[in-house]
Amino acid sequence: xxxxxxIGNSHISALVLGxxxxxxxxxxxxxxxxAAPGTKVNRFKVSRGSLVPRSATLRKFLAVTSxxxxxxxxxxxxxxxxxxxxxxxxxxxxxxxxxxALTPDERAPLxxxxxxxxxxxxxxxxxxxxxxxxxxxxxSAPIAVxxxxxxxxxxxxxxxxxxxxERGEAETVASxxxxxxxxxxxxxxxxxxxxxxxxxxxxLRTDVTYSEGAMRLRTGSAVEHRNPLSIARHxxxxxxxxxxxxxxxTSASRSNSE
Amino acid sequence: xxxxxxxLPPRAFWRTGVTSQEPESIAELYRPKFPxxxxxxxxxxxxxxxxxxxxxxxxxxxxxxxxxxxxxxxxANSAAQFGFGLYSxxxxxxxxxxxxxxxxxxxxxxxxxxxxxxxxxxxxxDAMRPSVEPGGLSKADFVRNCRAYHLRHLPAIxxxxxVFVFTLGLTETWMHAPSGTVYPxxxxxxxxxxxxxxxxxxxxTFQEVYGxxxxxxxxxxxxxxxxxxxxxxxxxxxTATATGNHVLAATTYSKSVLRAVAGQxxxxxENVDYFPSYEIITGAQSRGRFFSDNLRSVTPQxxxxxxxVFFAAHGTGEIPxxxxxxxxxxxHASSPPSYNDEDEVVCEEILLDAFAx
Numbered sequence: 001x002x003x004x005x006x007i008g009n010s011h012i013s014a015l016v017l018g019x020x021x022x023x024x025x026x027x028x029x030x031x032x033x034x035a036a037p038g039t040k041v042n043r044f045k046v047s048r049g050s051l052v053p054r055s056a057t058l059r060k061f062l063a064v065t066s067x068x069x070x071x072x073x074x075x076x077x078x079x080x081x082x083x084x085x086x087x088x089x090x091x092x093x094x095x096x097x098x099x100x101a102l103t104p105d106e107r108a109p110l111x112x113x114x115x116x117x118x119x120x121x122x123x124x125x126x127x128x129x130x131x132x133x134x135x136x137x138x139x140s141a142p143i144a145v146x147x148x149x150x151x152x153x154x155x156x157x158x159x160x161x162x163x164x165x166e167r168g169e170a171e172t173v174a175s176x177x178x179x180x181x182x183x184x185x186x187x188x189x190x191x192x193x194x195x196x197x198x199x200x201x202x203x204l205r206t207d208v209t210y211s212e213g214a215m216r217l218r219t220g221s222a223v224e225h226r227n228p229l230s231i232a233r234h235x236x237x238x239x240x241x242x243x244x245x246x247x248x249x250t251s252a253s254r255s256n257s258e
Numbered sequence: 259x260x261x262x263x264x265x266l267p268p269r270a271f272w273r274t275g276v277t278s279q280e281p282e283s284i285a286e287l288y289r290p291k292f293p294x295x296x297x298x299x300x301x302x303x304x305x306x307x308x309x310x311x312x313x314x315x316x317x318x319x320x321x322x323x324x325x326x327x328x329x330x331x332x333x334a335n336s337a338a339q340f341g342f343g344l345y346s347x348x349x350x351x352x353x354x355x356x357x358x359x360x361x362x363x364x365x366x367x368x369x370x371x372x373x374x375x376x377x378x379x380x381x382x383x384d385a386m387r388p389s390v391e392p393g394g395l396s397k398a399d400f401v402r403n404c405r406a407y408h409l410r411h412l413p414a415i416x417x418x419x420x421v422f423v424f425t426l427g428l429t430e431t432w433m434h435a436p437s438g439t440v441y442p443x444x445x446x447x448x449x450x451x452x453x454x455x456x457x458x459x460x461x462x463t464f465q466e467v468y469g470x471x472x473x474x475x476x477x478x479x480x481x482x483x484x485x486x487x488x489x490x491x492x493x494x495x496x497t498a499t500a501t502g503n504h505v506l507a508a509t510t511y512s513k514s515v516l517r518a519v520a521g522q523x524x525x526x527x528e529n530v531d532y533f534p535s536y537e538i539i540t541g542a543q544s545r546g547r548f549f550s551d552n553l554r555s556v557t558p559q560x561x562x563x564x565x566x567v568f569f570a571a572h573g574t575g576e577i578p579x580x581x582x583x584x585x586x587x588x589x590h591a592s593s594p595p596s597y598n599d600e601d602e603v604v605c606e607e608i609l610l611d612a613f614a615x
Contacts, residue, residue, distance in 0.1 A: 121332055
């Protein structure tokens with residue numbers, strides 16, 4: 001029997017719904033979900049081998065989503081979902097600076113090395129990575145980090161993303177981001193799991209079918225997103241199932257080989 | 259019997275002004291012409307010693323102008339390594355008055371440096387500020403691109419500053435003889451290739467340094483007539499000299515010229531002041547204690563002594579050290595180097611040591 005702890009923000013809904021679809025195929029696995037809005041998750045503190053909520057709101061979210069008061073360090077696997085680690089969250093850097101590999105424009109030019117270091121700093125500062133750091137104080141179990149899903153084509157609000165696509169530079173943006181995530185996670189003995197390529201319609205886009213019927217958290221229960229921009233950034237259960245299948249498959253094969 | 263020295267204040271006499279004073283806090287050594295408060299917008303430039311000034315001003319929550327803030331996410335050490343937060347823009351160390359003038363004339367569009375893209379091991383460097391991308395760049399065009407971006411942001415320094423602090427470092431420089439372009443480093447040290455037919459050594463004279471600073475001040479005043487200037491002389495000796503003289507004598511000459519020019523301008527102009535960091539570190543009262551074992555680097559205690567005099571004179575000595583703000587917003591606030599590693603400055607001149615054999 002394998003106990004999996006899933007910690008996340010609004011993006012966790014896809015995994016919750018996805019797990020309902022595939023749980024029967026993983027009879028030896030149980031998933032426990034700990035969810036709260038991103039702004040609340042940074043209110044965990046490490047205490048006596050557990051992550052303990054420091055705010056009443058976070059306590060409330062925890063109680064509703066997991067029926068637990070704390071997150072203990074005795075799970076077999078931890079999954080970190082979303083928590084402000086995603087290419088869109090890198091806008092403060094990509095929006096104002098550009099590495100050598102991108103076409104000249106008004107953004108400040110930087111060497112690839114300087115840009116990559118800055119990106120590593122941004123990834124390191126994400127709530128997802130902060131949470132991994134806290135987890136590493138209480139467990140040596142495998143930790144998988146699942147960044148925010150890429151937005152669908154219906155999300156046109158991100159200038160640097162639009163520009164990268166128009167100029168055929170999406171792959172460069174993606175590889176900078178992925179390299180930073182991999183480097184930061186490796187430094188914490190965690191693994192970064194990017195979304196399955198089958199879920200993408202383009203290098204930096206999730207296929208729009210995976211956002212249909214996307215749900216969001218509302219004090220623990222899942223309700224449908226209403227805002228179109230929010231829909232374009234959140235995914236449904238089918239997406240969640242694909243993500244979980246891939247991660248649990250990887251973890252299972254690793255366990256078997258060990 | 260009357261003497262012109264009768265009734266002079268204690269600061270006028272060596273015994274009372276120096277011998278009996280604590281080297282860290284010599285009374286009235288610096289009597290500012292104009293106030294600098296935490297609300298004064300300060301721009302800084304100069305040789306590597308000048309990095310301490312910006313660092314300490316920021317640490318005490320002074321308003322240091324930064325026309326090219328560091329990218330979000332770049333840690334403080336990396337930021338310094340890539341030339342962010344050291345000065346008011348990413349121009350790296352400006353050792354000579356000629357280099358300073360040249361830079362701002364270039365930004366103004368009245369000067370074009372010759373041969374400013376240097377190569378080393380297949381990488382390309384901006385010869386005018388080789389330290390800001392220590393690993394170089396992959397294409398010469400990208401160097402030009404970066405330089406153009408940098409130059410576009412320089413005029414903002416004058417427009418947004420109240421005080422321009424410049425630390426004079428050297429008189430010795432290497433010049434592209436056909437064009438007169440001076441470089442901060444000798445060709446062939448960080449990058450580039452020394453060609454005796456093109457590259458010429460110059461030891462700038464008093465008249466040249468003076469003339470360059472006068473022209474620079476005029477240029478800055480055209481953009482901001484209210485700007486005032488604070489000159490300092492770096493107490494850091496030359497790493498090496500190309501004059502043929504002994505490096506100790508060459509250092510004395512160089513610093514004497516710079517000190518004399520700073521004094522002259524301060525005497526002549528109401529909007530130019532001199533801050534005696536050079537005297538605090540090198541004066542007899544310090545007994546050499548502010549130099550580290552290599553007799554060249556200034557110790558953190560020395561830097562503190564300099565800055566304590568500065569802050570005390572401006573009535574801001576009691577302001578506690580401030581932590582750097584965390585750059586986690588969408589604003590690309592600069593993340594300058596920590597004041598805890600105050601002895602670490604980015605100084606390419608030290609590379610000349612490698613040639614000492």
